Amino acid sequence: xxxxxxxxEKKTKAAASKALAGIGLDLSTGVKLFLHQVVxxxxxxFTPTKxxxxxxxxxxxxxxEALKKxxxxxxxxxxxxx
Numbered sequence: 001x002x003x004x005x006x007x008x009e010k011k012t013k014a015a016a017s018k019a020l021a022g023i024g025l026d027l028s029t030g031v032k033l034f035l036h037q038v039v040x041x042x043x044x045x046f047t048p049t050k051x052x053x054x055x056x057x058x059x060x061x062x063x064x065e066a067l068k069k070x071x072x073x074x075x076x077x078x079x080x081x082x
Contacts (some may be wrong), residue, residue, distance in 0.1 A: 004031070 008016075013027070020030040037045035049055050 006031070 016030065017027045020027055025033070034045070047055075047058075
C-alpha cells in the first residue's frame, strides 16, 4: 500500500466528499474506485465534457438501447464500470 497526496481546491474537495457520502463512500474510497477504473479502462472511465446536453443525449441513448435489448444491471456490474 502507498500514500497519494493530491492538491485540490477546498470547495471541490468538500463538494466531492458530500457527493460521495451521498452514495455511502468516503473521499479516499472514491479516489481508489476512480483509479481502479482508469486501470481497467486503460484511460479515463468517462468522456470529459462541458456540454451537459451531449452527456444527457449519450445517457438517453444508452438507456433506450438497454430497454430495447432488455439489459439489466446488478450492483456488481455497476462497480465494474459496465
